Structure formats: structure tokens, C-alpha cells
Amino acid sequence: MADYLVRATAANAQIRAFACTTKKIAETARTLHGSSPVVTAALGRLLSAGCMMGSMLKGEKDLLTLQIRGDGPMGGMTVTADSLGNVKGYANQPVVILPANAVGKLDVAGAVGKGYLNVIKDMGLKEPYVGQISLQTGEIAEDITYYFATSEQVPSSVGLGVLMEKDNTVKQAGGFIIQLMPFAEDEVIDKLEANLSKVQSVTALLDAGNTPEQILEILLEGMDVEFTDKSPVQFWCNCSKERVEKALISIGSADLQEMIDDGEEIHVNCHFCNKDYAFSVEELKAMKKRATR
Numbered sequence: 001m002a003d004y005l006v007r008a009t010a011a012n013a014q015i016r017a018f019a020c021t022t023k024k025i026a027e028t029a030r031t032l033h034g035s036s037p038v039v040t041a042a043l044g045r046l047l048s049a050g051c052m053m054g055s056m057l058k059g060e061k062d063l064l065t066l067q068i069r070g071d072g073p074m075g076g077m078t079v080t081a082d083s084l085g086n087v088k089g090y091a092n093q094p095v096v097i098l099p100a101n102a103v104g105k106l107d108v109a110g111a112v113g114k115g116y117l118n119v120i121k122d123m124g125l126k127e128p129y130v131g132q133i134s135l136q137t138g139e140i141a142e143d144i145t146y147y148f149a150t151s152e153q154v155p156s157s158v159g160l161g162v163l164m165e166k167d168n169t170v171k172q173a174g175g176f177i178i179q180l181m182p183f184a185e186d187e188v189i190d191k192l193e194a195n196l197s198k199v200q201s202v203t204a205l206l207d208a209g210n211t212p213e214q215i216l217e218i219l220l221e222g223m224d225v226e227f228t229d230k231s232p233v234q235f236w237c238n239c240s241k242e243r244v245e246k247a248l249i250s251i252g253s254a255d256l257q258e259m260i261d262d263g264e265e266i267h268v269n270c271h272f273c274n275k276d277y278a279f280s281v282e283e284l285k286a287m288k289k290r291a292t293r
Contacts, residue, residue, distance in 0.1 A: 044162035054081030072113025109138035161203035237273035
């Protein structure tokens with residue numbers, strides 16, 4: 001199944017909902033970063049959240065960044081997404097080995113630790129919007145649920161999951177976000193809570209062969225689901241040698257001269273896609289000329 005996202009409304013627009021399948025995105029991240037299973041699970045969850053929250057942005061140039069900083073061995077994660085279905089991300093420490101948690105699952109909370117979540121929305125204004133919350137569990141979904149409730153005052157239910165194969169590749173990944181509108185009636189809220197209580201996990205739904213549409217139909221059963229959009233999502237990094245070159249020029253001619261004086265080729269690595277860019281001394285000299293213009 002290709003990675004994609006669906007949007008829907010239910011109960012006469014008293015509910016809006018998103019669901020996605022992101023197996024290829026999570027597996028691409030695992031391959032690029034060589035991440036261990038618990039890190040793949042953590043980053044995969046945050047990438048799924050990024051896909052869905054990115055689709056909430058209005059403008060084509062708007063950007064969403066999700067930053068988790070924790071005192072666990074992973075250190076933190078960063079994911080960025082746009083409104084067009086492009087997402088990318090990395091973990092500070094891609095290889096973390098931990099025993100399973102109390103219920104026999106990958107210990108994402110242990111890898112993350114205590115810390116905070118930053119949600120940054122760059123919508124072309126003078127200053128980006130920044131919302132910050134303390135991590136509630138480190139399991140990602142509960143933390144984003146708490147963010148929506150406290151920073152955006154939108155009651156939400158968030159489910160995120162990554163299921164690994166025995167060979168440590170990604171078997172399933174995806175998630176859902178269900179949000180109540182301010183005018184949602186008590187009867188609708190009660191029905192939604194009853195439906196959610198019957199669901200074990202996102203990965204169980206995906207592993208049973210359910211599509212994002214079917215997941216929302218299960219979660220919103222009896223609430224007249226109307227699908228409004230379906231769009232592809234992908235792991236995509238917009239780095240290039242030209243962009244890295246511009247960044248190097250921006251550091252100024254003095255720093256560039258230090259690199260030139262070292263007399264060796266320099267390498268710049270992209271955190272998001274792990275691509276390495278090499279610049280020769282001659283290229284650095286050409287950059288310095290442009291930096292002093």
C-alpha cells in the first residue's frame with residue numbers, strides 16, 4: 001500500500017478527522033539513518049504526526065516543525081512537514097538499545113525520557129508561531145493530544161504507531177487524529193469515546209489490513225463519515241549542494257578563510273537525509289569571493 005493521508009468530517013461536521021499510512025516513510029527514515037527499532041518506532045510516530053499536522057496548514061509555503069527534546073538516550077527528534085504531503089525527520093541518536101517496556105513493547109518513552117515538545121508553524125509572518133508543552137508520557141501520541149488541548153484548545157484523540165518486522169524493517173506505520181469542533185454535542189462526544197475505547201492500537205488496525213479510510217470508519221462508526229480529501233505523503237528532503245553553499249557563504253568570509261587555510265576538502269552532512277556534500281578548497285575560495293561582494 002502506498003503512503004497516503006485522508007481527511008474526513010463526521011456527525012454533521014462536529015468532528016474532523018485525519019488518518020494516514022506511512023510504512024514507506026518510516027522505512028525510508030530507518031534506512032537513511034540506520035536507526036535501531038525503538039528509534040525507528042519513535043521517529044516513525046512523529047513523522048506520521050507531521051504528515052497529518054502539516055496537512056492542517058493553509059498555504060503551500062507554510063512549514064511545520066515538531067521538535068522533541070528529552071533526557072532519554074535518544075536525546076530528541078526533529079520533524080518538518082509542509083501542506084503538500086512532504087515530511088522529513090531525524091533523531092539525535094539514531095541507535096538506542098533498550099529492553100522492552102512493562103507490556104512487552106518497544107520502550108519509546110524510555111528512549112525519549114522527560115522533556116518538552118515544540119510545535120513551530122512558519123506561515124510567512126514576521127515571527128513563526130511556537131507552542132511548547134512538557135512531555136506527558138514520551139509516547140508521542142499522548143503528548144500531541146495534550147498539545148492540542150492546551151496550546152490550541154482543541155479536544156483531540158491521537159493514535160500513532162509503528163510495527164517492526166523480526167528483521168527490524170518496518171512492517172506497518174501510520175496514525176489518526178480526531179478533533180471535536182467547539183459546537184460538538186454531548187451525544188457525539190459520548191459516541192466517539194465509546195468507539196475509541198474498542199480500539200486496541202493503530203498498528204493492530206493496519207496489520208489487520210485496514211486502510212486509512214477503514215480506520216476512520218471504525219473509529220467514527222455510526223457518525224456519517226464523509227471523506228473530503230485523499231493525498232499522497234512521502235519522505236522528501238529539499239537539501240541540495242546549492243542550498244548548502246548559500247549557508248556556507250552566509251557564515252562570512254573570515255570563517256571561510258579559516259577553512260581555506262586548512263587546505264582540505266570539507267564535508268557538510270544533512271541531518272534530515274544523511275546526504276554528504278563535499279566542497280574543495282577551490283570551491284571554498286569561489287564562495288569567499290561571493291561572500292565579500
